[in-house]
Amino acid sequence: MTPLPPSFYQREDVVRIARDLLGKLLITNIEGKITSGYITETEAYRGPEDKASHAYQMRRTPRNESMYAQGGVSYVFVCYGMHQMFNIVTNVREVPHAVLVRAIEPIKGLEVMITRRGCADLRQLTNGPGKLTQALGITRMYDGLSLASENLSVLESGRIIDPDQVIAGPRVGIDYAEEDRFLPWRFRLTKTAKAEIIH
DNA sequence: ACACAGATACTCT
DNA sequence: GAGTATCTGTGTC
Numbered sequence: 259m260t261p262l263p264p265s266f267y268q269r270e271d272v273v274r275i276a277r278d279l280l281g282k283l284l285i286t287n288i289e290g291k292i293t294s295g296y297i298t299e300t301e302a303y304r305g306p307e308d309k310a311s312h313a314y315q316m317r318r319t320p321r322n323e324s325m326y327a328q329g330g331v332s333y334v335f336v337c338y339g340m341h342q343m344f345n346i347v348t349n350v351r352e353v354p355h356a357v358l359v360r361a362i363e364p365i366k367g368l369e370v371m372i373t374r375r376g377c378a379d380l381r382q383l384t385n386g387p388g389k390l391t392q393a394l395g396i397t398r399m400y401d402g403l404s405l406a407s408e409n410l411s412v413l414e415s416g417r418i419i420d421p422d423q424v425i426a427g428p429r430v431g432i433d434y435a436e437e438d439r440f441l442p443w444r445f446r447l448t449k450t451a452k453a454e455i456i457h
Numbered sequence: 458a459c460a461c462a463g464a465t466a467c468t469c470t
Numbered sequence: 471g472a473g474t475a476t477c478t479g480t481g482t483c
Contacts, residue, residue, distance in 0.1 A: 337458050338458050338459085338482090338483060339483055340458075340459090340483055341458045341459075341483095343458085386458075386459070387458075388458050388459065389458095389459085430458095431458070449474090449475085
């Protein structure tokens with residue numbers, strides 16, 4: 259399995275990319291421990307014109323600087339002082355689009371992930387954005403890294419996702435985004451699709 | 458964001 | 471009816 263090419267990330271349509279990321283394999287090799295899972299839920303954030311985005315109106319701070327990098331690098335930020343959020347930067351340099359990865363189906367390194375999470379319930383292991391980063395060992399330290407690097411990468415899984423296996427809906431936790439909070443930019447695999455993908 | 462609780466709704470047996 | 475899933479509301483760092 260090979261890392262997704264730059265051309266995948268650098269397309270213009272971040273919403274399309276968010277949908278296309280479903281079924282790809284997110285894998286980390288951190289502290290010598292390999293963990294991975296299939297991406298099952300994402301949200302698109304369309305930078306300058308999206309009120310839910312950290313980069314709304316080209317807002318630029320040390321925290322969100324990575325959003326302005328070229329597509330194919332990570333953007334990791336800390337939420338509520340405790341949760342790490344993992345995003346995939348898209349589009350070209352200086353266009354701050356990104357996709358938040360909200361959930362994965364855990365595959366490799368289950369024991370490691372269970373230890374990191376302090377939770378043995380497989381259902382709850384990586385079913386939220388703060389949970390998957392904890393399970394995979396992703397922290398702010400890994401902000402701004404290429405997604406084809408040793409520690410952190412997104413691989414082509416070969417899984418084909420049919421349109422009828424994808425549920426689109428409004429994004430979560432962005433009530434402050436006024437009219438933009440209704441945009442159907444959240445994508446997740448159906449229960450049956452998740453069950454199939456791990457086989 | 459997460460954890461938990463309560464309400465509602467859908468599915469499977 | 472039991473199990474699962476979604477949503478809402480409260481509380482917490």
